[in-house]
Amino acid sequence: MNNATMHQILIESGWLDNLNCDGCVHTNVNDLRQYILENLADPNGESGVLLLTEECFDSENLYDPYGTLNDMYDLAVGDVDKQAFMNAFKDAYETPEALFDDANRFLASQGVDKAFYILPQVDQMVFYVYKPISVYQKALELGLPLDVVYEWWEDDECE
Numbered sequence: 001m002n003n004a005t006m007h008q009i010l011i012e013s014g015w016l017d018n019l020n021c022d023g024c025v026h027t028n029v030n031d032l033r034q035y036i037l038e039n040l041a042d043p044n045g046e047s048g049v050l051l052l053t054e055e056c057f058d059s060e061n062l063y064d065p066y067g068t069l070n071d072m073y074d075l076a077v078g079d080v081d082k083q084a085f086m087n088a089f090k091d092a093y094e095t096p097e098a099l100f101d102d103a104n105r106f107l108a109s110q111g112v113d114k115a116f117y118i119l120p121q122v123d124q125m126v127f128y129v130y131k132p133i134s135v136y137q138k139a140l141e142l143g144l145p146l147d148v149v150y151e152w153w154e155d156d157e158c159e
Contacts, residue, residue, distance in 0.1 A: 004043035013139035053127040062093040075130040096126040
Protein backbone atom coordinates (compact mmCIF):
# COMPACT_ATOMS: atom_id res chain seq x y z
CA MET A 1 0.00 0.00 0.00
CA ASN A 2 1.42 3.40 -0.86
CA ASN A 3 1.47 6.32 1.54
CA ALA A 4 -1.22 8.34 -0.25
CA THR A 5 -3.70 5.46 0.05
CA MET A 6 -2.79 4.80 3.67
CA HIS A 7 -3.13 8.51 4.50
CA GLN A 8 -6.59 8.64 2.92
CA ILE A 9 -7.74 5.55 4.86
CA LEU A 10 -6.48 7.01 8.15
CA ILE A 11 -8.43 10.21 7.53
CA GLU A 12 -11.65 8.56 6.28
CA SER A 13 -11.75 5.98 9.08
CA GLY A 14 -11.18 8.56 11.82
CA TRP A 15 -7.92 6.87 12.86
CA LEU A 16 -5.95 10.12 13.05
CA ASP A 17 -8.70 11.67 15.18
CA ASN A 18 -8.52 8.78 17.65
CA LEU A 19 -4.83 8.46 18.47
CA ASN A 20 -3.57 7.46 21.89
CA CYS A 21 -0.06 7.36 23.23
CA ASP A 22 1.83 6.94 26.43
CA GLY A 23 5.38 5.90 26.64
CA CYS A 24 6.54 3.99 23.59
CA VAL A 25 7.92 6.67 21.28
CA HIS A 26 5.70 9.71 21.64
CA THR A 27 4.39 11.19 24.85
CA ASN A 28 1.60 13.24 23.33
CA VAL A 29 -0.99 12.73 20.63
CA ASN A 30 0.08 15.73 18.55
CA ASP A 31 3.64 14.41 18.28
CA LEU A 32 2.34 10.98 17.28
CA ARG A 33 0.01 12.49 14.66
CA GLN A 34 2.87 14.61 13.28
CA TYR A 35 5.17 11.57 13.16
CA ILE A 36 2.60 9.59 11.18
CA LEU A 37 1.89 12.45 8.79
CA GLU A 38 5.59 13.12 8.19
CA ASN A 39 6.12 9.45 7.35
CA LEU A 40 3.18 9.55 4.95
CA ALA A 41 4.31 12.80 3.26
CA ASP A 42 5.87 11.01 0.26
CA PRO A 43 2.75 9.88 -1.66
CA ASN A 44 4.63 7.10 -3.43
CA GLY A 45 6.53 5.76 -0.45
CA GLU A 46 5.58 2.48 1.18
CA SER A 47 4.40 2.31 4.79
CA GLY A 48 3.97 -0.54 7.19
CA VAL A 49 1.18 -0.61 9.74
CA LEU A 50 3.68 -0.58 12.61
CA LEU A 51 3.87 3.15 11.89
CA LEU A 52 0.53 3.24 13.71
CA THR A 53 1.78 1.58 16.92
CA GLU A 54 0.59 3.33 20.06
CA GLU A 55 2.29 1.00 22.53
CA CYS A 56 4.28 -2.24 22.61
CA PHE A 57 5.77 -4.82 24.94
CA ASP A 58 8.03 -7.85 24.82
CA SER A 59 5.89 -10.99 24.93
CA GLU A 60 8.40 -12.53 27.32
CA ASN A 61 6.94 -10.17 29.94
CA LEU A 62 3.64 -12.06 29.98
CA TYR A 63 4.74 -14.00 33.05
CA ASP A 64 4.42 -10.70 34.96
CA PRO A 65 2.06 -8.43 33.04
CA TYR A 66 1.85 -5.61 35.62
CA GLY A 67 3.90 -3.12 33.56
CA THR A 68 2.01 -3.97 30.39
CA LEU A 69 -1.32 -3.58 32.19
CA ASN A 70 -0.26 -0.15 33.45
CA ASP A 71 0.57 0.88 29.88
CA MET A 72 -2.76 -0.49 28.66
CA TYR A 73 -4.57 1.39 31.41
CA ASP A 74 -2.75 4.59 30.43
CA LEU A 75 -4.22 4.27 26.94
CA ALA A 76 -7.67 3.61 28.42
CA VAL A 77 -7.49 6.33 31.08
CA GLY A 78 -10.83 8.07 31.40
CA ASP A 79 -12.67 5.04 30.04
CA VAL A 80 -12.27 2.70 33.02
CA ASP A 81 -11.53 2.74 36.74
CA LYS A 82 -7.87 1.88 37.32
CA GLN A 83 -8.42 -0.39 40.32
CA ALA A 84 -11.15 -2.35 38.55
CA PHE A 85 -9.04 -2.60 35.40
CA MET A 86 -5.94 -3.84 37.24
CA ASN A 87 -7.96 -6.36 39.29
CA ALA A 88 -9.57 -7.89 36.19
CA PHE A 89 -6.49 -9.80 35.07
CA LYS A 90 -4.55 -12.94 35.91
CA ASP A 91 -1.02 -12.90 37.28
CA ALA A 92 0.46 -14.38 34.11
CA TYR A 93 -0.50 -15.11 30.49
CA GLU A 94 0.75 -17.61 27.96
CA THR A 95 -0.11 -15.57 24.86
CA PRO A 96 -0.66 -11.89 24.06
CA GLU A 97 -4.02 -12.84 22.54
CA ALA A 98 -5.23 -14.20 25.89
CA LEU A 99 -4.28 -10.94 27.62
CA PHE A 100 -6.02 -8.87 24.94
CA ASP A 101 -9.12 -11.09 25.07
CA ASP A 102 -9.38 -10.47 28.82
CA ALA A 103 -8.80 -6.74 28.37
CA ASN A 104 -11.44 -6.44 25.66
CA ARG A 105 -13.97 -8.50 27.64
CA PHE A 106 -13.41 -6.18 30.59
CA LEU A 107 -13.86 -3.07 28.42
CA ALA A 108 -17.09 -4.48 26.97
CA SER A 109 -18.36 -5.32 30.47
CA GLN A 110 -17.83 -1.67 31.40
CA GLY A 111 -19.73 -0.43 28.35
CA VAL A 112 -16.60 0.94 26.67
CA ASP A 113 -16.90 0.95 22.86
CA LYS A 114 -13.13 0.73 22.35
CA ALA A 115 -10.78 -2.23 22.21
CA PHE A 116 -7.10 -3.13 22.15
CA TYR A 117 -5.89 -4.51 18.83
CA ILE A 118 -2.63 -6.34 18.19
CA LEU A 119 -0.77 -5.17 15.10
CA PRO A 120 1.56 -7.55 13.24
CA GLN A 121 4.05 -9.11 15.62
CA VAL A 122 7.77 -8.82 14.89
CA ASP A 123 9.90 -11.35 16.74
CA GLN A 124 8.62 -11.38 20.33
CA MET A 125 7.47 -7.74 20.28
CA VAL A 126 3.73 -7.13 20.57
CA PHE A 127 2.66 -3.87 18.93
CA TYR A 128 -0.83 -2.61 19.62
CA VAL A 129 -3.36 0.19 19.45
CA TYR A 130 -6.42 1.23 21.46
CA LYS A 131 -9.21 2.35 19.18
CA PRO A 132 -12.96 2.80 19.05
CA ILE A 133 -14.32 -0.41 17.56
CA SER A 134 -16.05 1.52 14.76
CA VAL A 135 -12.80 3.25 13.74
CA TYR A 136 -10.86 -0.01 13.59
CA GLN A 137 -13.64 -1.73 11.60
CA LYS A 138 -13.90 1.23 9.20
CA ALA A 139 -10.11 1.15 8.64
CA LEU A 140 -10.36 -2.57 7.78
CA GLU A 141 -13.31 -1.96 5.44
CA LEU A 142 -11.37 0.79 3.65
CA GLY A 143 -8.47 -1.61 3.13
CA LEU A 144 -5.92 -0.79 5.82
CA PRO A 145 -3.80 -3.97 5.86
CA LEU A 146 -3.65 -4.45 9.62
CA ASP A 147 -2.14 -7.90 9.21
CA VAL A 148 0.87 -6.94 7.09
CA VAL A 149 4.37 -6.00 8.20
CA TYR A 150 6.48 -4.46 5.46
CA GLU A 151 10.07 -5.64 5.44
CA TRP A 152 11.64 -2.31 6.35
CA TRP A 153 9.88 -2.41 9.72
CA GLU A 154 11.42 -5.72 10.79
CA ASP A 155 14.28 -4.16 12.71
CA ASP A 156 12.22 -1.34 14.22
CA GLU A 157 11.92 -1.78 17.96
CA CYS A 158 9.92 0.02 20.59
CA GLU A 159 11.83 0.65 23.81
